[in-house]
Amino acid sequence: MWALSVNNLSKNFGGIKAIRNINVNIEKGKIIGLIGPNGAGKTTFFNLLTGIYSPTTGEIIYNLNSEVRTKDLKPHKIVHYGIARTFQNIRLFKEMTVLENILIGFHNRFKYGVGPALLRLPSYLKSEKNAYENAEELLDKFNLLDKKDELAKNLPYGDQRKLEIARALAAKPKLLLLDEPAAGMNPAETKELSELINWIREAFDLTIILIEHDMSLVMNICEEILVFDYGNLVAQGSPEEIQNNERVIKAYLGEEVEEC
């Protein structure tokens, strides 16, 4: 079963071809790594998957909650299709508390209208109560419960990364996109993170795609790796295959110059 099918996907910014004709199927339930040198188009690929950019050509078919084939994906609809993401430069709601950040992740699960909220009707009280309980439960799983009333901006860096993942999971996604989750972490934190990623995949029944420069993390937890270079998908395979792939080595280290 595939979760995501990308057909002939391209994205141009003026004369720059950021993504060139990519075809790939993402299998359900796997952890997939997306690697490549800086400027290879990895984040652009994420932004295409989440509707922040619309593709120049090609299409993406989502098969998460139900099969969706769309040309013009609105970013706020992706949660509905079963996708959630984190960002390269952490984008938490800084002036809101940890708990409120999670509540925002629940946004699509609330049903009451503005009227019941203004009148404090039972439907309002009941769903707020449920949301608070679920949010605390989720925070507990991430060991953030004791910090629930702190402002997100006051959390240490590692906890901010964790909170961003927890917030994404609050939206109940089937596919989680992580953009450089280990950036700025030390080896111990990275190790903890890889355990966390493995655990959430099992616990929340997820397909995970992650962009990462930390090769130890990628080789450790990814079952499949996609390598991007200059907007092209240059290789796809298991970590062992990728490590020995000549085109990948060329993309990272450059070509050897024949000496005369």
Place this chain on the structure above:
Amino acid sequence: MKSKVNKKILNSVFLIALYILVQVMINIGIIDSYYELNLVIIGINIILAVSLNLITGFTGQFSLGHAAFMSIGAYTSAVITAKLNQPFILALILSGIVASIAGILIGIPTLRLKGDYLAIATLGFGEIVRVIAINTDYIGGAIGFNDIPKYTNWTWIFVSVIVTILLINRFLNSYHGRACIAIREDEIAAESMGINTTFYKVLAFAIGAFFAGIAGSLYANYFYFIKPDSFGFMKSIDILVIVVFGGIGSTFGSIIGAVSLSIISLFLQGIPELRMVIYSVILFVIMVYRQKGLLGKKEFKLFKNRKKVKLNVGAISK
């Protein structure tokens, strides 16, 4: 649970006592018409500031057209009460609704703009409303609208202020309100969490405009007379100054800002030459020493329902 209920009762008792106290003082003449006038101005300013704070402070959309919504409300109310002879309560509600519709109509095209661009667009909207009012003879044109019946009194002001604060506060403590705050914090992240940002910006605009319209209606039916220039660019700036002074993103700050700035300009009325200078200096000092306004984002306990809601709903389950 018990203490929370007691607190609610205590708050209500306090508000009722305040209302009765002022009403009695008006009746026996301790508060003369001059002080009553200032009470009305303070009340109207509170409504304007709290509603603008929803748009600018909580949703993060910088608007310079708030006086235009007030203008629309004032003229709507004037037409309904003076020309059509309808009851004031109808005029009050319709003023809010008409201003709110104007807010939606102006919001849909302009709210895709950000920061400075949105400010300029709303500024333009304010001017359009003013120029239309000047050139419409039915509502008095540049001369102004005369002989509006006087309905607004302490009771109307008091009830309107309480209802405005209560409803906006309740809105902010719902998931709709949290969505608005999330947009202020990070629009891209909010969108990726499933928040329809355009919808919520327009919603915040519509609610803010609704209460500005109510404020306009109260204004028109107190002062007998309105003219387009009363609701110009400077009036929008006045309201914005109150919000910034009190603390962007704090309802209680807006109330404190409205009360203290109204009192400051009341005291400075005696020295008109120096009034604007001193006013500016006070603002200057606030901005240098407290950039986030008097209260920053802090809320007075009465308004901080976040925890209260949780405790209340928690109690239901028991």
